[in-house]
Amino acid sequence: MKKTNLTCIECPMGCQIEIITEDDGTIISVNGNSCPRGKLYARNEVVCPMRVITSTVKTDCGNMLAVKSDRPIKRASMASAIKKINALTVKLPVNIGDILLADFCDGANLVATDDLR
Numbered sequence: 001m002k003k004t005n006l007t008c009i010e011c012p013m014g015c016q017i018e019i020i021t022e023d024d025g026t027i028i029s030v031n032g033n034s035c036p037r038g039k040l041y042a043r044n045e046v047v048c049p050m051r052v053i054t055s056t057v058k059t060d061c062g063n064m065l066a067v068k069s070d071r072p073i074k075r076a077s078m079a080s081a082i083k084k085i086n087a088l089t090v091k092l093p094v095n096i097g098d099i100l101l102a103d104f105c106d107g108a109n110l111v112a113t114d115d116l117r
């Protein structure tokens, strides 16, 4: 058996969660979460950690534009996602929420988090 302790990042409460797994990774128990979101977060952290990616991209006027994925992507996919982001040059103008790269990683879109003219 293996014990993993983590802090839930789903809300500001920051519950301390303990996950007990078998040696093969099978989850035996999840404790310490105050709501179902925390339990799901903890299970995903053990099975397949996911994160929203935030970064910046080049624009055709030379400024950098803040971007993020519109949903979490697998932590294991981060390196390939960063490569795609670094290879991108965006044509202005851009509005907040514009999709800059559709389905760029694990089904997520890359979206602008700022307006830039």
Ligand code: SF4
Residues within 6 Å of the ligand: 008, 009, 010, 011, 012, 013, 014, 015, 032, 033, 034, 035, 036, 037, 038, 039
């Ligand atoms: S378990 Fe629920 S209440 Fe606790 S930090 Fe996570 S989301 Fe917030």
